[in-house]
Amino acid sequence: DGGITQSPKYLFRKEGQNVTLSCEQNLNHDAMYWYRQDPGQGLRLIYYSQIVNDFQKGDIAEGYSVSREKKESFPLTVTSAQKNPTAFYLCASSIVSNRDEAFFGQGTRLTVV
């Protein structure tokens, strides 16, 4: 079955540590996205990529980094520079158009301990 997979589902990090969230898709989509979700704030875009080896900052990119070395994969690193990293992170993918929907993974809940 085609889909988008995020791992792990739950992640705990000590303050000061970097952590990488995985996102893989087998839908053959060119575009991939990372969103952050906090209670009462909806979804906010962190980074997005419309083609391999290229990506753009979204609205809240500070303290995050990404790479897009393969079409299928778009990992997100939460660095120690992110002051408030505890959140629910959602990865999505889509074809590049303004007519078609994005498909979402199941999310990763990151907690700083």
Add this chain to the structure above:
Amino acid sequence: GNSVTQMEGPVTLSEEAFLTINCTYTATGYPSLFWYVQYPGEGLQLLLKATKADDKGSNKGFEATYRKETTSFHLEKGSVQVSDSAVYFCALPHLYGNNRLAFGKGNQVVVIP
């Protein structure tokens, strides 16, 4: 860029009641409009979409009509069930020719037996 506004606050209603969630949009051109649903602890799933003015999207008893006169895309369901309890997001492409999505803040719907 384009944007959507959803009505404020959670929605609590009894089983078999009529549900309406308001969504208005500001957009250049006539992009597709989407409603997504998020069940507890999960990612977002596409509920329905409309790709042009006067289109009606429908799925699982939910409906929404793309109205350019009122720039609205309100979500309705005639008889809700407890299983419809979830968060509902209205969305559209952020910019013409780019389907990075802009989301509303979401509405928590709680259906009481």
